[in-house]
Amino acid sequence: MITHVCFDADDTLWEEGKFFIAAEFVLADVLAKYAPNEDIADILLGVERANVPTxxxxxxxxxxxxxxxxxxxxxYQISAEEIARVMDAGRAILRHPMEMPEGLVDVLTSLRKxxxxxxxxxxxxxxxxxxxxxxxxxxxxxxxxxxxEKDAPKYTEIFDGFDVAPEQCLMIGNSMKSDVVPAIDAGGWGVYLPHTVTWQLESADEPVDAPKYRRLKHISELPALLAELNKTPV
Amino acid sequence: MITHVCFDADDTLWEEGKFFIAAEFVLADVLAKYAPNEDIADILLGVERANVPTxxxxxxxxxxxxxxxxxxxxxYQISAEEIARVMDAGRAILRHPMEMPEGLVDVLTSLRKxxxxxxxxxxxxxxxxxxxxxxxxxxxxxxxxxxxEKDAPKYTEIFDGFDVAPEQCLMIGNSMKSDVVPAIDAGGWGVYLPHTVTWQLESADEPVDAPKYRRLKHISELPALLAELNKTPV
Structure with missing residues (x-):
């Protein structure tokens, strides 16, 4: 019996990744005279990856x-004004409009009962x-x-805090690596809700053989999935 | 009877502010040809203050x-290399050595019993x-x-989570504004442990008339203060 439904936020509850891409377009525009687009994307991803630990x-x-x-x-040839453009493009993400998937509030209103x-x-x-x-x-x-980090030990810690068994917990999100796989590894359900924009560092293999793995196309399908899972004990 | 002892971290459990000042020295050095030192400090503080909300x-x-x-x-005359020096000086704070006040581990070892x-x-x-x-x-x-933010509602929320009365909680730290005053406002004890380096945005009036306000010179005095307070119900 699933009792706790956990949601990823960025690109699950609201649009997020596309605003990062908008900032990357500014970076590419500013740097067009220095390097081709694809090199810029590669170098940026390398810098991001190196910076995550700290x-x-x-x-x-x-x-x-x-x-x-x-x-x-x-x-180190870029001008101060160009640096300012790049920094402003990054910081603008902090003020992005909130865009939620259609029907999200209805889903949450229904599920919270x-x-x-x-x-x-x-x-x-x-x-x-x-x-x-x-x-x-x-x-x-x-x-x-x-x-x-959203890894299996962290899910175990959070599920433990609910004072229920891990199989009573379901996690839904657009990241195989951070939402789906570790929640399943912690003994819960992992529901993959793919998003058109997902950061390369968030990819992982689809756990096709895991009995507690499910995949949805839209968040509006979640109530029906929960109803079905709660009829069928695993 | 005090049961929960809460500690601020930066400049209470370990040195922190002086590493920010080291970064500010680099900023002042890089900008020496553009502005006098005191203007740099003022403008930086203004920028920091404006940035805190976001x-x-x-x-x-x-x-x-x-x-x-x-x-x-x-x-906007600064060179890319100078920007890199400033950014590196800021990021270096993330790797600063940990320096704890003398006797801290003994205090914690004793109090945790x-x-x-x-x-x-x-x-x-x-x-x-x-x-x-x-x-x-x-x-x-x-x-x-x-x-x-460490304000009175946040302390109330944290103290509530302990499942004890607020007067059973004591907060110690180097910020009047974030450690002492709001903990007292939330019904707990506020212990001020001044540090030589405290950020200007953390100042507030000393609550000299508050019955649950105390002031220490060194963290090693904390066990004796707790022993005294727990003998004298307020």
Whole structure:
């Protein structure tokens, strides 16, 4: 019997990745005279990957990575005004409009009558909280967890905190690596809800043989899936 | 009867502010040809203050503020290499050596036998957790709270989570504004432990008339204060 439904935030509850891509377009535009587009994307991804251990996830880290990439790609030839453009493009992500999938509020309104609803998100504490406020979604959730990494030990810790068995917990999100696979590894259900934009560092193999793995096309299918799973004990 | 002892982290459990000042020296050195030292400090503080609502606290925010201040103070004349020096100086704070006050581990070892010990800190989730690991202090604490703002409602929420009355909770730290005053406002004890380096945005009036206000010179005095307070119900 599933009792706790946990949601990823970025690109599950609201659009996020496309605003990062918009910032990357600015970077590419500023750096066009120094390097071809595909090199810029590769170098940026390398800088991001190298920075995750010390800087973590989120817009501030990304903005620092954009600046670092701009300095490197231009071989320190970039002007202060161009740096300012790149920094502003990164920081603008902090103010992006909130765009939620159609029917999300209906889904949450319906599910909260029968389930505890939880947000489990990486990223920056301040920014993720701002988005919960700007989206007016905070009131639908019983718990909000902003964490450093979404790995199996972290899911175990969060599920333990619910005081229920892990198989009573379901996690839904657009990242195989951070939402689906580790939640299943922790003994819960992992529901993959692919998004058109997903960061390369979030990919992982689809756990096609895991009995507690499911895949949805749209979040509006979630109530029906829960109803079905709660009729069929595993 | 005090049962829960809560500690600020930066400049209470370990040295922190002086590493920010080291970065500010680099900023001043890089910008020496553009502006006098005192103007640089003033403009940086203004930039920091303006950025807190969107960027929050911590090294990543500070580094972005350093870059923004460098661009502004140089009137966008600063070179890419100089920007890199400023950014590196900010990011170096993330790797600073951990320096703890003399006797801290003895204090924590002794107190944990009789009290629940808690860290309540602002700053960045990733960085604060790294410092708890680098300092080897994590094991002494029952709970770690990395929060966006340390105000009275936040202390009320944390104290409520302990399932004890607020007067059973004591908060100790070097910030009047974030550690002492709001903990007292939430019904707990506020213990001021001044540090030589405290950020200007953390100042507030000393609550000299508050019955639950105390002031210490060194953290090694804390066990004696707790013993005294627990003999004298208020």
């Amino acid at each position: 800087l973590g996830y989120g817009v501030k880290s990304y903005t620092l990575s954009l600046i670092e990439a701009a300095l490197k790609i231009s071989d 029968s389930y505890k609803l939880v947000v489990i998100t990486k990223g920056d504490l301040v920014d993720q909280n701002h988005k919960l406020d700007r989206s007016n979604l905070r009131e639908y959730f019983d718990e909000i967890h902003v964490v450093i | 960027l929050g606290y911590g090294v990543k925010s500070y580094t972005l503020s350093l870059i923004e201040a460098a661009l502004k103070i140089s009137d 009789s009290y629940k010990l808690v860290v309540i800190t602002k700053g960045d989730l990733v960085d604060q957790n790294h410092k708890l690991d680098r300092s080897n202090l994590r094991e002494y604490f029952d709970e770690i709270h990395v929060v966006i």
